[in-house]
Amino acid sequence: MSVPTLSELIAVHPQDYWTALALAQLQGRNFPTTDWTSTSPERAMLETDTACIADLSDNIPLTVQLALVYYALLTPNPDGSPGATAALQFLAYNWYQLTPFPATATEGRIRLYCNANAGPYTITAGQLTAISNSGLLYVNTTGGTLATPGTLDCTFQCQQVNQYATTNPVAAQVNGNVANNTILALQTPLPGVSIANVGTNYSAISETSAGSGDGTLTLAGTPTGSHSVYVVITGSGNSGVATWSTSVDGGGYVDQGAAASVTNLGGYGINITLVDGLVTPSFNLNDTFSFSTPGSWVTTSAAFPESQVSLAGRILARWPSLAAIPNSNVYETWALEAGAGSITRATVVTDPTLSAVVNIYIAQATSSPTLAQIVQTQTYIGTRAPITDLPQVVAPSTFAMTLSFDADYPADRPGGHADLDALIDAYVQGVPIGGTVECARVTAIAMQLDANGTPTGATNISNVDLGSGVGVDVSLGTSTIVEPYVNTGAWTPVTS
Amino acid sequence: MALPDFGTGLDVNTGWPYSFSYASGLLNLGNNLCRRLQTIRGSLAWDEDCGYNIRGLLRGSLTAGELSRFAAAIGAECEKDERVEAATATVVVSGEVLRVTVDVTTAAGPFSLVLAVNDVTVELLALSATGAQ
Numbered sequence: 001m002s003v004p005t006l007s008e009l010i011a012v013h014p015q016d017y018w019t020a021l022a023l024a025q026l027q028g029r030n031f032p033t034t035d036w037t038s039t040s041p042e043r044a045m046l047e048t049d050t051a052c053i054a055d056l057s058d059n060i061p062l063t064v065q066l067a068l069v070y071y072a073l074l075t076p077n078p079d080g081s082p083g084a085t086a087a088l089q090f091l092a093y094n095w096y097q098l099t100p101f102p103a104t105a106t107e108g109r110i111r112l113y114c115n116a117n118a119g120p121y122t123i124t125a126g127q128l129t130a131i132s133n134s135g136l137l138y139v140n141t142t143g144g145t146l147a148t149p150g151t152l153d154c155t156f157q158c159q160q161v162n163q164y165a166t167t168n169p170v171a172a173q174v175n176g177n178v179a180n181n182t183i184l185a186l187q188t189p190l191p192g193v194s195i196a197n198v199g200t201n202y203s204a205i206s207e208t209s210a211g212s213g214d215g216t217l218t219l220a221g222t223p224t225g226s227h228s229v230y231v232v233i234t235g236s237g238n239s240g241v242a243t244w245s246t247s248v249d250g251g252g253y254v255d256q257g258a259a260a261s262v263t264n265l266g267g268y269g270i271n272i273t274l275v276d277g278l279v280t281p282s283f284n285l286n287d288t289f290s291f292s293t294p295g296s297w298v299t300t301s302a303a304f305p306e307s308q309v310s311l312a313g314r315i316l317a318r319w320p321s322l323a324a325i326p327n328s329n330v331y332e333t334w335a336l337e338a339g340a341g342s343i344t345r346a347t348v349v350t351d352p353t354l355s356a357v358v359n360i361y362i363a364q365a366t367s368s369p370t371l372a373q374i375v376q377t378q379t380y381i382g383t384r385a386p387i388t389d390l391p392q393v394v395a396p397s398t399f400a401m402t403l404s405f406d407a408d409y410p411a412d413r414p415g416g417h418a419d420l421d422a423l424i425d426a427y428v429q430g431v432p433i434g435g436t437v438e439c440a441r442v443t444a445i446a447m448q449l450d451a452n453g454t455p456t457g458a459t460n461i462s463n464v465d466l467g468s469g470v471g472v473d474v475s476l477g478t479s480t481i482v483e484p485y486v487n488t489g490a491w492t493p494v495t496s
Numbered sequence: 497m498a499l500p501d502f503g504t505g506l507d508v509n510t511g512w513p514y515s516f517s518y519a520s521g522l523l524n525l526g527n528n529l530c531r532r533l534q535t536i537r538g539s540l541a542w543d544e545d546c547g548y549n550i551r552g553l554l555r556g557s558l559t560a561g562e563l564s565r566f567a568a569a570i571g572a573e574c575e576k577d578e579r580v581e582a583a584t585a586t587v588v589v590s591g592e593v594l595r596v597t598v599d600v601t602t603a604a605g606p607f608s609l610v611l612a613v614n615d616v617t618v619e620l621l622a623l624s625a626t627g628a629q
Contacts, residue, residue, distance in 0.1 A: 015541075015542075019542070032504055032518050033503075033504060033505050033506070033518070034501070034503045034504045034505070035502070035503030035504055035505035035524055035528070036503075037503070037528060037577065037578075038532075038540060038542065038543035038546045039528045039529075039531040039532045039535065039546065039577070040503075040505045040506075040528065041505065041506050041508050041531075042505060042506060043542070044540075047540075047541065047542050051541065
């Protein structure tokens with residue numbers, strides 16, 4: 001018997017095909033029956049059997065498709081990168097009408113400064129190209145009027161997108177999420193104009209709500225230095241009645257009483273005001289808010305092209321998406337699709353208190369989502385969810401993490417250890433919502449062992465500490481991501 | 497002249513027997529017509545135009561016009577079998593039973609089919625050739 005071709009395997013045959021096949025088989029075997037007209041009992045029995053065969057055979061192409069998808073999933077890229085393989089992309093497009101999300105370029109705020117001897121200028125989109133200290137280029141996508149003297153905030157987009165490492169990891173990997181105040185030059189200079197990618201005064205506020213209160217914080221002032229702040233409600237009530245405490249930089253909590261606001265918290269210029277929502281009380285016991293200063297200049301994080309695992313997950317979720325009632329996988333897939341690659345992490349948590357509420361936590365590749373992304377995702381899902389569900393798209397809680405380690409690397413290693421730090425940072429910041437950050441994983445990424453077990457990165461790494469002790473993994477809360485994050489790893493060049 | 501072949505099939509016209517035998521010729525054709533007249537139209541996925549369930553005709557008193565219409569429909573249904581050249585039927589009410597007589601013309605000559613129909617069964621009372629074969 002010859003091996004069937006792929007076309008033969010995935011061909012769907014109707015019941016008539018199987019009936020004709022069976023008749024041909026019976027007629028060649030001296031079967032007594034010669035009457036196969038519509039009203040013959042033998043015809044009725046045969047049609048019953050072939051109806052079952054046709055129904056079962058309908059699933060064969062689908063089974064073949066799924067088997068090929070799993071094979072493509074298990075077959076990695078030759079260069080070992082986690083991007084979707086060409087085989088999986090082919091199957092995803094031809095059988096499931098899915099295309100992988102492209103890489104997302106960094107977008108963020110860059111401030112233009114005009115001195116008193118120049119301008120005013122009318123800035124148009126696309127007019128300016130800025131360059132970072134690391135040589136990345138950014139072009140403005142918004143404009144406006146730059147007064148004399150004056151400042152103007154414009155949105156700039158990185159002109160390079162993340163690519164997975166190939167043979168030259170340093171050159172191939174791009175991450176436009178550079179630090180604040182590292183984009184300081186214009187390649188398209190304007191007389192009297194300087195630039196800086198200044199961070200916002202504050203990061204986004206993360207909230208863990210203990211009840212149904214909808215109170216929020218308003219942040220003001222001119223904070224100085226880098227700080228992390230936690231606000232905990234110690235007594236329920238509206239603003240001016242609720243009691244609360246604050247903690248700065250991991251220090252002890254300071255009782256703020258029933259004050260509606262506090263100014264110059266810790267002497268750092270941080271002003272916090274409790275703002276009531278529509279519900280009374282707006283603040284519930286144990287509600288927790290957290291934020292940091294300064295915030296990032298980045299509004300849209302860079303993201304790599306869609307990974308193999310992510311594309312495979314969307315393929316598998318295509319079938320449950322056809323059902324009348326979506327499951328968790330479907331909501332997660334919708335959240336990823338809404339962002340078209342800018343949202344790379346999503347997790348669904350059913351509400352423990354309110355039935356039918358589906359809490360969908362989303363995050364960018366290495367940071368919390370923006371308000372615009374939350375609204376966009378809420379709208380996308382809202383048009384698809386059944387009326388029996390109440391989907392709520394929310395930002396995850398954040399967990400501040402400082403990574404430290406001691407590592408040696410070959411002094412003559414091309415590019416030093418910058419690529420290794422980039423990979424470590426991408427891993428820690430990109431841990432799935434509610435996932436676990438593993439010290440062993442940091443070690444493996446730093447060392448980059450080849451097929452023979454020989455390190456191609458760090459030759460030695462020790463004292464990996466995620467903030468909970470050397471070698472202690474950190475399990476994030478159910479709806480939590482790592483943010484803010486600082487890599488304080490110490491690298492020592494070693495001459496062999 | 498060789499007689500036309502009406503095929504060979506299981507000798508079943510109503511109900512399912514405990515043992516099987518085969519029928520050929522006019523008996524096989526008659527069995528097919530008997531089964532056709534017990535099949536609800538549309539119930540056969542491979543032939544949705546097949547069937548005229550004569551058990552459904554029993555519903556209290558029947559007028560002459562209704563009986564005439566039933567007879568025409570039965571004849572037309574029998575003519576759907578490609579082995580039947582022509583068919584005419586008569587329907588007579590006898591108490592709780594309908595007596596259906598179908599005169600069938602085939603390439604092998606005419607034959608008569610007599611059925612007794614109540615609300616439970618369709619019984620083949622007689623099948624006999626009526627002309628030169």
